[in-house]
Amino acid sequence: MGLPSVPKPRLTHWLLSTGEKVSAPIAAQLANGLFASLPIFIGGVINSVAVAAVAAGRMHTAPFIGWMVFEAVLGLVRIGVVQSSHSATPEKLERLRHLASALSVVWAASVGIGTLLCLTSGDWVLATIACLSTAAMVCGICLRNFGTPRLAAVMTFAALAPCAVGGLMTQEPSLRIISVQLPIFMTTIFSASFGLHRMLVSWMTTTAELNQSKALNETILQSSPDLTLILDKGYKVVFSNREPDDLYCETQLVGLDFLRILEEKDRPAAATALEQAQRGGPASFTISFTRPSGEKRWYDTIVSETSDSSGRLIVVARDISRQKHSEEHAIWMAHHDTLTGLPNRAVLQERLDAALVMAEGRESMRDPARNDAVPSHALLIVDVDNFKAINDTLGHDGGDVLLRALAARLCAAVGHGDLVARTGGDEFALIVAAGDAEALHRIAARIYEELREPILHGDRVMECGASIGASFIPQDGPGRSEVMKAADIALYAAKAAGRAQMKIFEPAMMDEVERHQAMITAARFALKRKTIVPHYQPKVCLGGEGRGDGRIVGFEALLRWRDRDGHVRGPDAIKAAFNDPILSVAISDYMLDMILDDIEGWVAGGVPFGHVAVNVTSGDFRPGGIVETVLDRLKARDLPASCLQIEVTEDVFLDKGVLDVERALKRLSHHGLRIALDDFGTGYASLSHLTQFPVDLLKIDRSFIGQIGAKGDAEAISSIVINLGHCLGLEVIAEGVETIAQQEHLIAMGCDTGQGYLYARAMPAAEVAAHVREHETARALLHLRQA
Incomplete structure (x- = not known):
């Protein structure tokens, strides 16, 4: 069934609107008062129908009967409109508001006209009933419609104006006073309606704003990452913006004692903070919760009193777990090695200091009369043998795998409470409980037992060897530096003794280290002051018809240096410097320049020196070594390659860079430099090296030459070497020739060249020219006498 037609929306819109500025939701709520207060509404409908029925029954005239019928029909229509509003859509509800407002005005006018009929009927009882009924309905109009004051005013006017x-139309003069009172009454009603309306609008606006504020606050609280609780004076939770799972509780938070929610360790600090907040000052503390899974969460908590003078407390807890984890990780990183996960040098130093303090305390408590042993600790420095070779062959990934495996095996080899730390590179440090050498050897045995198991890297198998240096705490030093230095010195001794073993520090080791350092210092001093000079020892020809002809065929350059006192000393006094990769290359470079200067001078002076043999080591073959630059230096000085020979020892062929050595030697040989293999027979070179490398000369070591005539083995070995060299087309040189008898034996064996004190000691460059002249003069006189 369709709705009745609605008057002009403009008029009804004016009736439903208000002069107050309100939001659309409040305006709609005010207009919906047309469908509210059903008791008043139903009472008004029944009352108007009842009065009309009484009037029709007393008067029995058409106007009164028509009024009764009209009121009854109008009442039913209005009730139907109100009923339809309960389930209407927003669009339909808007139409119903306009219809209801128009029907309300019609109903008020009907009441007013009906009362007018009663006043003019001459029935004073009926007039009294009608007037009292109209007054009551005007009150209902005001009470029910003060949300729409304009509608209330129009309805009041429509009901009272006919009255x-x-x-004025009645015959009773006393009733005419109604005409005077009703305008005053309507004015009062109008004022009251609009006043009530303003109060209602103010209340509704304030309520809406409060609701919005409450909703906003709840949204903020619910979306805030912070946990917010409100506590009463007894510390019970009365509000929480989080579910119990966030705090790892099993029940609802509201109603619980806040302190009972916390873990035991956090309750004292929390109680102090709550008491401080109750005294008016904000307080803060940190709490943590642990899940059954072991996950831990931290909260930075602030507590303060609420501003409503209720004595309640507001607790705001911010989750700082990520920050805490970052801090813990940073602390862990500061004290641990990232590759192996072991403690680092900082932790080692702290533990060393603690062990020294503990040892000092035990020593002070020991009874000297009992002479009982004081339990002690030891420091072990473990260094991986040949770690660089592993990195070079398997790459850094392989090296990392080895270091991690070694770290795990070291941890497995020590006892509970012992420390294993990585101090850098391929070096580890252990602090273990050990009071004597026997205990240390047992620990070392466990370590080497762990290291026997091969380490797999992909399809490659790595062998892990290690050298260990040990020192006792505090026997080997009163402080951390001394204890660590003692262990380092012992490690140096272990490596010098052949690696893959443990050495325990002894005071004598310090002397060896000091001698080593003294050699290094002396070499650096000599290099800096340029007191390193080459001396030259001649090489004499032993071949020819019958006896050797004695010609000087060349010289070997030997290193000499002057110490601080000006004494000339040999290379043995600084031999440690030749194991230093940087210092040895610097010395070789300096020596080569001086040798080439001397050769350049001899060539310019016409001295028939033959050639100069220069000793090079494996370090000289590394990038930047003299072997790479010797050809360029000869070319820069316009010297022939034949004036220089290169002497290498057998260990050069065994170096890990043997391919580089082979390429370099072949390059030098291709450009005319002859290569001599020095100290042949004393090392581990195989015979295949004589064909693999471009060797032109063999030098028999002086240890064999010195035994010629005294030991048959020495003569046999020398003879074998000479024959081997000749079979391979090599020149053979005997060094260390000191007697005529040795020379005679060598000539008889067919040795090509001799070198030694029999002919001359090593001499400065300035004496070479004179020596050559004297030697040639003596040789010429000898030939004349023989002739």
Whole structure:
């Protein structure tokens, strides 16, 4: 069934609107008062129908009967409109508001006209009933419609204006006062309606704003990452913006004692903070919760009193777990090695200091009369043998795998409470409980037992060897530096003794280290002051018809240096410097320049020196070594390659860079430099090296030459070497020739060249020219006498 037609929306819109500025939701809520207060509404409908029925029954005239019928029909229509509003859509509800407002005005006018009929009927009882009924309905109009004051005013006017007219039309003069009172009454009603309306609008606006504020606050609280609780004076939770799972509780938070929610360790600090907040000052503390899975969460908590003078407390807890984990990780990183996960040098130093303090305390408590042993600790420095070779062959990934495996095996080899730390590179440090050498050897045995198991890297198998240096705490030093230095010195001794073993520090080791350092210092001093000079020892020809002809065929350059006192000393006094990769290359470079200067001078002076043999080591073959630059230096000085020979020892062929050595030697040989293999027979070179490398000369070591004539083995070995060299087309040189008898034996064996004190000691460059002249003069006189 369709709705009745609605009057002009403009008029009804004016009736439903208000002069107050309100939001659309509040305006709609005010207009919906048309469908509210059903008791008043139903009472008004029944009352108007009842009065009309009484009037029709007393008067029995058409106007009164028509009024009764009209009121009854109008009442039913209005009730139907109100009923339809309960389930109407927003669009339909808007139409119903306009219809209801128009019907309300019609109903008020009907009541007013009906009262007018009663006043003019001459029935004073009926007039009294009608007037009292109208007054009551006007009150209902005001009470029910003060949300729409304009509608209330129009309805009041429509109901009372006919009454005022009726008062003027009555024959009773006393009733005419109604015409005077009703305008005053309407004015009062109008004022009251608009006043009530303003109060209602203010209340509704304030309520809406409060609701919005409450909703906003709840949204902020619910979306805030912070946990917010409100506590009463007894510390019970009365509000929480989080579910119990966030705090790892099993029940609802509201109603619980806040302190009971916390872990035991956090309760004292929390109680102090709550008491401080109750005294008016904000307080803060940190709490943590642990899940059954072991996950831990931290909260930075602030507590303060609420501003409503209720004595309640507000607790705001911010989750700082990520920050805590970052801090813990940073602390862990500061004290641990990232590759192996072991403690680092900082932790080692702290533990060393603690062990020294503990040892000092035990020593002070020991009874000297009992002479009982004081338990002690030891420091072990473990260094991986040949770690660089592993990195070079398997790459850094392989090296990392080895270091991690070694770290795990060291941890497995030590006892509970012992420390294993990585101090850098391929070096580890252990602090173990050990009071004597026997205990240390047992620990070392466990370590080497762990290291026997091969380490797999992909399809490659790595062998892990290690050298260990040990020192006792505090026997080997009163402080951390001394204890660590003692262990380092012992490690140096272990490596010098052949690696893959443990050495325990002894005071004598310090002397060896000091001698080593003294050699290094002396070499650096000599290099800096340029007191390193080459001396030259001649090489004499032993071949020819019958006896050797004695010609000087060349010289070997030997290193000499002057110490601080000006004494000339040999290379043995600084031999440690030749194991230093940087210092040895610097010395070789300096020596080569001086040798080439001397050769350049001899060539310019016409001295028939033959050639100069220069000793090079494996370090000289590394990038930047003299072997790479010797050809360029000869070319820069316009010297022939034949004036220089290169002497290498057998260990050069065994170096890990043997391919580089082979390429370099072949390059030098291709450009005319002859290569001599020095100290042949004393090392581990195989015979295949004589064909693999471009060797032109063999030098028999002086240890064999010195035994010629005294030991048959020495003569046999020398003879074998000479024959081997000749079979391979090599020149053979005997060094260390000191007697005529040795020379005679060598000539008889067919040795090509001799070198030694029999001919001359090593001499400065300035004496070479004179020596060559004297030697040639003596040789010429000898030939004349023989002739």
